[in-house]
Amino acid sequence: MVAVTLVGAGRIGLPVAGHLVAAGHRVEVVDLREDRQVDVEAAGAHWSSSLTRLPADHVLVTVLPGSPELRELMLGPSGGSAPGALAQLAPGGSWIDLTSTAPGLAQDLAAAANERGVRYLDAAVGGGPQDARRGDLALYVGGEDSDVERLRPLLETFTDPTRIRHMGGHGAGYLTKLLINQLWFGQAVAVGEALLLGAQAGLATDRLADVLDTSPAGSDFVHTHLSSLLAGDYLPTFGLARVVEELDSLARLAESAGTPWSVSERVARVHRRALAHYGDVDGELLGVAWLEHLAGRRLGRSVGPDQSAVSSG
Known part of the structure; x- marks a missing residue:
């Protein structure tokens, strides 16, 4: 049995906590949102609204919305007004971060963890809440070989061993996840543009979608997710806002590395304009919704975001 403290009882964190409990580990879940307490306790975990000092035999697992929240939690507020959560980990302790965050942040986190004597893995997750509930998340891991192998049994409690991919040193997991997301968002925008042009020219959208799925232009997006878009x-x-945050962090990385990024920059621009139009709402495909808005027609069969069908939570 391992004592685990998990910070973040959200769409991914709560199912992960449930799998850890089911595997026989003692799990405490920390979240500022008190309405999560009932669900946490129903999953068999202990609830806390604050993080306390963790001894060296504990493992800290973090699942946060994005880079700003992760930086503030682990390193403390800007200006040094309070210590971060790393100060709560005893030397020799372990920390696994499942957040999708900017690769550049990993270097600051790794340096702070090393100074503290804490073993740290970035293990960005691929997949959504349903994958988390099924124990079928993909994990893109960055960190030392020895730490990956030592913590692998814990990772295997909430995903299939074949879904754990060690990508390199600190930050490699974050970067892999964001590059996958960037390509997925790019495919969504490209497919949306193609379908809108086809529809404007008189092609039946559902027939074109079927052809794309079995053509050289097929992709996981077309095969798995296009049906959701066509259903509205x-x-x-x-x-x-998180989509834009991720795309912008990659743009900064590409600029500093001096690598071409023109196509991906166009994808990011579409999503920035969608964010300006729709606001900070939920929806991975709202970049395509923005293209629909510009085209004056919707590909989906139900109410679209311009008719207030998107979630604001």
């Missing part, structure tokens, strides 16, 4: 579902499991 903009996938409200991830915030539009």
Whole structure:
């Protein structure tokens, strides 16, 4: 049995906590939102609204919305007005971060963890809440080989061993996840543009979608997620502001590395304009919704975001 403290009882964190409990571990879940207490305790975990000092035999697991929240939690507020959560971990302790965050932040986190004597893995998750509930998340892991192998049994409690991919040193997991997301968002925008042009020219959208699925232009997006778009579902499991945050962090990385980023920058621009139009609402496919708005027609068969069908939570 491992003593685990998990911070973040959200769409991914709560199912992960349930799997850890089911595997026989003692799990405490920390979240500022008191309305999560009932669900946490129903999953068999202990509830706390604050993080206390953790001994070296504990493992800290964090599942946060994005980079700003992760930086503030672990390193403390800007200006040094209070210590971060790393100060609560005893030397020799372990920390696994499942957050999708900016790769550059990993270097600051790794340096702070090393100074504290804490073993740290970035293990960004791929997949959504249903995958988390099934124990079928993908984990893109960055960190030392020895730490990956030592903590692998814990990771395997909430996903299939074949879904754990060690990508390299600190930050490699974060970068892998964001590059996958960038390509997925790019595919969504490209497919949306193609379908809108086809529809404007008189092609039946559902027939074109079927052809794309079995053509050289097929992709996981077309095969798995296009049907959601055509049903009017903009996938409200991830915030539009988070999409823009991820794309912008990659743009900064590409600029500093001096690598081409023109196509991806166009994808990011579409999502920035969608964010300006719709606001900070949930919907991974709202970039396509913005294209629909510009085209004056919707691909989906139900009420679209311009008719207030997107979630604001």
